[in-house]
Amino acid sequence: MSENLPASSNPLSRRDFLSTGAKLGAVLAAAPYVARGAAGSSDTVNVALIGCGEQGRILTNAALKIPNIRFKAVVDIWGYNRTYAERLLKKFGHEAVPFEDYKEMLKTVTDLDAVIVATPDFMHAEHTNAALRAGKHVYCEKLMSNTVAGARSMVETARETKKLLQIGHQRRSNPRYLHARDRLVRDSRLLGRITNISGQWHRAVTDDFGYVASQKISDEKLAQYGFANMHEFRNWRWFKRYAGGPISDLGAHQIDIYNWMLGANPRSIIASGGVDYYKTHEWYDNAVVVYEYPTKDGLVRASYQVLTTTSAGGGYHEYFMGDEGAMKISENPKFTKIYREARAPEWDPLVAKGLIAKPDSGEGAPAAVKPWEKPGVKKLGGPSKGGTVDVRETAQLSAWDIPVTLDKAIHQPHLENFFDAIRKGTPLNCPADQAFASAVTVLAVNEAIAAKKLLTFKPEDFLVGGV
């Protein structure tokens, strides 16, 4: 139990807890959209939030920057987080009624248009299905569910109710990712034929989350909501009954982007992992996986690793590699770079069109080094540049940039896409059936680690009811 944790292993210290007011002030400064006058506006979307923890707050904060969103209710079984969200919203003119029980909220608040679900993964299906059945559109956080059956039920309910269901893989609405996929990889064939992908999210060892003793939820109430104890309630990500561990917590974001960028699902998976370090967790703290993707251009071999016992090795990114170029992309723009293979057509025309930006001195490499310009280097025949590729020039070191930046909170464009879908019929960037395919891809990692052998997928594994 967290109560017995040493002070240093309890990130929610008493000081943190007592300084809620100060932290709230900082959040408020970052959320300038006050909802005065929004009520009654013809395109106002009335929203409830279920799950007011870390991510619920981040989504609230992002939604507060979008015009004509009105929060009507907040739901959380933990009074501490519920009150925080209620107070935050009040500062911006939203009278969000607090509820402990989502069923009560859905019954009582009759003028809702949409529900945002940011509860632990094992509750996503129940909360989403109930909100859809109550006639609301739903934005549900990733991973869609901790089970394939749960995720499938969400697709089925969205279809039955004909309500919108957006899953929170927010990279799909990030303008830099959209530019990379649509303008560079698809339209310009910048990478040529993609042959390999690698990706990673590495994190240093962290302490478990704790809680202030006065904010402990009673054992009866924890049991009523499916939690074994406070330690598991706070650290649900690491336990099998609530979630899928680091591969679904972190890897899900990026493996979803593999499927999205390729427009394909994998045909096989092999993986290795284990509880190598932590003593109080159930899920694999390190996981390494290799997928094979059949694509119309040929096979793509895609590796991914999530390491939570070291931060070494460059943070988090997805790296798409082709025979004419490679693109390293990340939610963090400082990790995003593109590299040209020597055999590729010149990229200057793409620079002229504003699709990519000129090489800089990125990542410590000298700009546009050309080995064949050095004395004593012999030129050899090459496939696509009229016979002048140097044998040693296996890859270029200078890095081009993607000249598209996101000047908003990273979740805001994905929420905007959801609200635009409600208001204007804009297609969702992460509809339930696509997120289902990603959930199948991600959840298979834990299965493959346990099986200790190559597993194969059938195309129908990624479909619900054959569609």
Ligand SMILES: NC(=O)c1ccc[n+]([C@@H]2O[C@H](COP(=O)([O-])OP(=O)(O)OC[C@H]3O[C@@H](n4cnc5c(N)ncnc54)[C@H](O)[C@@H]3O)[C@@H](O)[C@H]2O)c1
């Ligand atoms: N898209 C992203 O970048 C991103 C980032 C972090 C987390 N997430 C996702 O967001 C979700 C929430 O993660 P978090 O980090 O905020 O976790 P958290 O533990 O900080 O918050 C979860 C909240 O849900 C509440 N809760 C639990 N059971 C509930 C129930 N039955 N009814 C109502 N409330 C309940 C908890 O009291 C808590 O306040 C997860 O699905 C996670 O995968 C997404």
